[in-house]
Amino acid sequence: MSSQRVPIEPQRVDAPLTASATFLVLKVNRTPDSVKTVRSTLAGLDSLAKNVAIRDLSSRFACTVGIGSDIWDDLTGLPRPAELHNFREIKGAKHTAVSTPGDILFHIRSERRDICFEFERQLLDQLAGATTVVDETVGFRYFDVRDLLGFVDGTANPVGPAVPDSVLIAEEDTAAQGGSYIVVQKYTHALSAWKSLSTEQQEKIIGRTKWDNVELDDAESGQKSHKTLNTIEDEQGNEHDILRDNMPFGSPGSGEFGTYFIGYTRRLWVIEKMLERMFIGDPPGLHDQILDFSTPLTGTTFFAPSSSLLASLE
Template structure:
């Protein structure tokens, strides 16, 4: 039975850290070995620091997948959608790897990142090191609860993990879209609560949706759910980030369906219905975006053992 990376469906933490890396030329064989060791490292340190709720993931970008794992490609794995919209633009990234570490202890994250860094630095260039934190009772810096419509309980696994019936080889894996959303907090805070709730589509205090007959079709809530067929088919792990000059959210969307994010994203950009787009985007910009695949532990370990290579030369690709 396939074993998923435990960070996919883990509950929220107090702190998060993210390494965005580009692989150095010709390092694929060595990286296959080292990436398989990172989940083992996380498991070992999670047991050592049992109260820290340590978890994490290793993800491979859509464009680097065929270099690292040339034998099989997940169905529908594509780059972050480069949809053009008159309302919004996205700056895309071409990073090869994403390593996420989350914990309730910041010192534990530091220990883990140091070990990961020492392991992989001969083989990669670290492009970005990002950090995030839990804000109040799970809110974004808009002041609103983050994704109150996120799947809960067993539904999280159903939404995020590829089922064996869909793909035996990639069971327990997940499609991941990552982006950094920068909030125009100055202009957002000039709105009163009623105006903010109209944009979000749900109440600021408790996250409950505004009554259906008054909710705006261009609200964040309506646009996120418009393509979901009644049940939200993304599992989001969003956490705020902030410096003195810039603040916003690091957003990770996991799904068992390769097209779920793209369909939602196109609707949010106003590409599916004229003049209807996510009005929250009027107060945001995205300066970093990439699509990844989070392979199961079973797949990572099998690839590291060379089980998929038909010849010795395959391993050196």
């Protein structure tokens, strides 16, 4: 007698980088009706997505949903993913990775800004009275996928068959299978101070050449580059990647320039190790020098369950 498993369909965490994105973080109002409304909305998200995406099938629309630690039990009633917990503040000698609240993350992506806008409008209409917006950040693609510091962003992302192994939980946590951990941080840049550096100084901090994105060796002083500090190996020497879908945001008129960091990972400890190395330093005291010009305003952790799980919530 053969047994069959319910198919697990991951969310589109590996959707391609688009020209526009909205990062929407919400707090769920703690009432039974609010939780019920949120649960119903998440269960019906595919229908809402189709309603908007049909307007332009070439827009490459995608929406990924992440659920925070504080709301997981009340919202899902399901076993907790093994590593799910609130973002832990990391305090270095000079810089701090702050921890900020958030129950639900919607990572909304499309080649068209109006498609993102319309999906968010209809989504918040459904959630009216049940949630409060904590943060809404609109990102855009900047030339050849560069950040506002002028460097190509996301070069170290896994590609092809390496993506699922880096991003999607498998047999190590059967209750969370097909899901992914998400960490978001909203950074603002002191752009004038950054531009006062020479190109060579900027390249040493990043660990790559600015024009053609070639890797550079670290300085002999022991100060590691941003690239090196974000390269994580386990005790067996195996390197672990994450999938970044970072986007610039800002307004020259208001003097705001920033990068919205969003990392998807199969292993939450990998991103946490990256942040420890950046903010505390490796060795301690030699922090990532990019932090002298980039300040995190937020820090929140979520879990993106499989789309199969989301659809079963109601």
